[in-house]
Structure formats: C-alpha cells, structure tokens
Amino acid sequence: MTTKRNVDALLRLLAWMSPAFPIGAFSYSGGLESAVNDRRISSAADLHLWISIVLQRGTLWNDAVLLAEAWRSYEDARALAELGELAQALAGSAERHRETVLLGDAFVEAASAWPHDVFERLPKGATYPVSVGAIAAAHGVDLEDALAAHLHSGVSQFVSAGIRLGIAGQKDGVAILAHLETEIAEIANRASSSTLDDLGSATILADTASMRHEVQGTRLFRS
Incomplete structure (x- = not known):
C-alpha cells in the first residue's frame, strides 16, 4: 500500500527553498x-568542517528547533509572536539579527503569493525560521520535509558563499553537499521532535566571526 503524497505542498516547498526565491539569501x-x-578557512575541507559544525551545534541547529516550534504553533498568533522575539534574542550579532529578520520579512512577502490566513498571525520581524515553519505548516508541508529542505538551503548558501569567496570550486561544493546529506537528514529527524529546551549552540568561532564581520573593511556579503 502506498500513501499519496501532497504534491501541492511539495511543489511549494521546492519553490520556497529554491535559490531563485526572492528573499536575498545570496547576499549573506x-x-x-x-x-x-x-584565514580560519582556506580550503574546501575547512569549509566542509565549518558547515558541519554549524549544522550540528550552531545557528542551523537553533534555526531548525525554532522552525519546528513555529510549525507546531502556526495557529497561535501569541505563540508565534513570543517565538519571534526569542529567535531575535538568540541572534549573536547585529548582522545575524538583521539577516534573520530581513530574510523572514522577505520570505513572508514572497510566500504571500500563496494566500492563507497564517499571514495575519505572523508578526513583523518573526525571523526566517519562524516564518518558514509557520507558513509550511499552514500549507500542509510535512515537518521533517520542511526541516530537511530548510537545512539543505542553509548549507547550500554556505557552500555558495565559499565558492564566491574562492576557497572551493563548484565540484568541491557539490561534493560537500553530497557528504552532508546524511547529517542533514539526521538533524532534520532530531529537530522534528525537539522542544525549545533543545536550543543552544557551541560555535564560538563562528559566532565571533559574525561579530568581526561588522567591522571588516572590504566585504562581498552583508553578514
């Protein structure tokens, strides 16, 4: 016996997590x-390790926990507002705060092409993972699917940035994505049963790198 998949939900998820979705993620x-x-990262191997650590116990993990909680709370405007405030408070630098808020607002605006009353419950500045979680739930997207797609999108953005910064080639980038598939699936599965008590990170170098970027002279990216 086979279960009929919600193809509409899948197509929406693919559109929302596409690099072409107009939220400006490429600039961070x-x-x-x-x-x-x-010079903390100077090779494709360094990039692979950096992304893996951020995925396992950094901002990507925290975002996954926040997304899962928003997915479960999509019908509760007050819960979404409180979750958005928590997500903003967890931003470790001014640039990280601006990134998650602006991406969240841009995602809400672009995803409104698929009308739903969830947009009336989402507060301004809900942050990116909270917005994705709530909107995905409202449109019937499976939680673990949403988590896997969101994490893959985040990893892909790091890979893309690494390629543009000249520390990895396109072939290296594809290899990194292939090698991280299992980790992404594991994190998505673990985050699907997480609670807010599971929030927390241990990526001091990554967090301070975000802070140092604020005073960096020549920059390609906004964070």
Whole structure:
C-alpha cells in the first residue's frame, strides 16, 4: 500500500527553498566571509568542517528547533509572536539579527503569493525560521520535509558563499553537499521532535566571526 503524497505542498516547498526565491539569501554569508578573511578557512575541507559544525551545534541547529516550534504553533498568533522575539534574542550579532529578520520579512512577502490566513498571525520581524515553519505548516508541508529542505538551503548558501569567496570550486561544493546529506537528514529527524529546551549552540568561532564581520573593511556579503 502506498500513501499519496501532497504534491501541492511539495511543489511549494521546492519553490520556497529554491535559490531563485526572492528573499536575498545570496547576499549573506553568516560570518563565513570574516572567517575566510582571518584565514580560519582556506580550503574546501575547512569549509566542509565549518558547515558541519554549524549544522550540528550552531545557528542551523537553533534555526531548525525554532522552525519546528513555529510549525507546531502556526495557529497561535501569541505563540508565534513570543517565538519571534526569542529567535531575535538568540541572534549573536547585529548582522545575524538583521539577516534573520530581513530574510523572514522577505520570505513572508514572497510566500504571500500563496494566500492563507497564517499571514495575519505572523508578526513583523518573526525571523526566517519562524516564518518558514509557520507558513509550511499552514500549507500542509510535512515537518521533517520542511526541516530537511530548510537545512539543505542553509548549507547550500554556505557552500555558495565559499565558492564566491574562492576557497572551493563548484565540484568541491557539490561534493560537500553530497557528504552532508546524511547529517542533514539526521538533524532534520532530531529537530522534528525537539522542544525549545533543545536550543543552544557551541560555535564560538563562528559566532565571533559574525561579530568581526561588522567591522571588516572590504566585504562581498552583508553578514
């Protein structure tokens, strides 16, 4: 016996997590540019390790927990507002705060092409993972699918930034994505049953890189 898949939900998820979705994600590096400038990352192997750490116990993990909580709370405007405030408070630097808020607002605006009353419950500045989680739930997207797609999108953005910064080639980037598939699936599965008690990170170098980027002279990226 086979289960009929919600193809409409899948197509929406593919559109929302596409690099072509107009939210401006390409302009952010999450502190990676600063780490490259400081010679902490200088090769594709370094980039792979950096992304893996951020995925396992950094901002990508926290975003996954926030997305899952928003997915479960999509019908509760008050809960979404409080979650958005928490997500903003967890931003470790001014640039990280601006990134998650602006991406969230841009995502809400672009995703409104698919009308739903969830947009009336989402507050301004809900942040990117909270917006994605709530809107995905409202449109019937499976939680683990939403998490996997969002994490893959975040990893892809780091890879893209690394390629543009000249520390990896396109072939290297594809290899990194292939090698991280299992980790992405594991994190998505773990985050799907997470609670806010699971929030927390241990990526001091990545966090300080984001802070150092604020005072960096020449920059390609906004974070």
